[in-house]
Amino acid sequence: MSSSSSSSHLAFAHPEERAAATASADPRDRISLRDYMVDVEIGAFQTERGLTQRLMFNIVVEVQPQAAPLDDDVDKIMSYDRITEAISDELAAGRVNLLETLAEHVAERILAAPQAMRAFVRIEKLDRGPFKLGVDIVRTRAATPVQAQTDDGAVLHPVVAFFDNAMIADAALVARVAGLEARGAPLVLCVGMPEVAPAQVGIDVVQKRIDLLAIEQNAWVLAARNRDWLVVDSRTEIDWAIRQGKTIVWAPPKLVLDAVDSPLDRASDGAALALWLAEELAAQALVMPEGQKLSAGSRVPVETFAEQAG
Template sequence: MTDHPDRLTLRDHIVEADIGAFEEERGRLQRLRFEVEVALAASQGAGDDVDGILSYDVLTGAIAAALAAERRALLEVLAEDIAARILSAPQAARVFVRVEKLDRASGALGVAITRSGGASAPARAAEEPGGRLVLLSQAAAEAADLPQAGAAVLLAEARRAPRAQDPEAQRRIDLLALDQAAWLLAARLGGMAVAATRTELEHGLRQGGPVVWAPSRLVLSQPEAPQRVEAPRLAAWLAEAMGLQEILALGCAPPETRLPVRSLPLDAAGAP
């Protein structure tokens, strides 16, 4: 980064996180050390206005937001997410990100990437993606016509799943039933995209089209997700977490949420 005289740096930033591809890493926190260096598009030396500069909070905030978005299996994916978030700031021209695991070996195991801004940079808008969540009853998911959803996340209720004695086993069975309902809905709608992660959901919304949510991966990776696997509860949780604009309940009872909610009967399937 020697061609840019002004740089913003963050070093030895250590955060505990649940990350890793191995089963032994799941459900346990391990220390991650971050190093970030941002080459600035222009000098920040003029004036003393904090709103006109790239704040250090952008660096630490990008790390926190990337970790909070979903559980990651790979450091490479986490580093890419952090870089994309930082490069969404207009002051950032290029960013170097190093992420290291400190508890997996006697030394530090990690990855380092350098990414540049501009057309080739991964685009990630700073604001929420917008859109709404459409919760569909079983009958609505099987109906001949559905509303023109636009930028929306679709979540279909599932048929009753087999019963298990163990609560955690039952939770996973219920999540798998919702995943099956998602894939059936997507196939019936002509191969619509199915999203399992928040990144995929946000991408689908920003593309302006509906995307079907298969919830098991995201729910199992987020400790704050509802323990009771019910489509209305998951709908409210996801819509609030993503900052969606409203929830549309089609042919089913609306969920309890702080967001605006509309209910439509099945005979109003053609409504906007």
């Protein structure tokens, strides 16, 4: 089958087939809900108000395999009820106009389960004609920001700042960071590749790890400019440091390698990794050197150091 015909086939394939075709290298289990039908009042058109219509749900959830023996214990798995409850709870939350909105919210509820890694949600209207009208979405835990919170439950939205090598060596670095700290938000500092290129090998996956380690070394170079800045590499450390009000220097290897939808293909691009981290942390802003190129479509507002100075 050609790539174009294969893509067309997958566009209409059941979510279970789509999940299998787009699976990552790491092992995952799948649970599914097929042809689950509910009567719902939904729709943006006036003719759809005050009436119910049938919706059909097909959902596949990729979950982390259980490391310890299951012992036939239901508490050690993600229950199928989690899927049906996500649907019923979202429908009970209030009327929506769009299938897209409903699918998005159902996926969010499913991905709140700690075992859930990726959710495929298909919803179809059955009563709009002699056909089905529907929407398919795929959402991952990586696309759902996990936000650090204070002890009283308040969400903390940090500022993430990327420094190029010229800025790391600049005598004004500490003052520049102090200006960012003055904003009053938690601060995460990121760097890219060092001036001296790391060793080059002929194996792509190995090279990516070497590049990540080179960025980590550069993070320690940055942290050496101020002993109060804390180098961190795990999500637990980041959340703790944010709650403690520490200024953080991010060492990327662990988070990048452990991520469900890892940005490993951008291992040598420090700015792209900083953007990924900002989205993961639901940052209030990403501050970049003027002229730094980023991919379009960021979910985080991007500022420049020039704007900060102004």
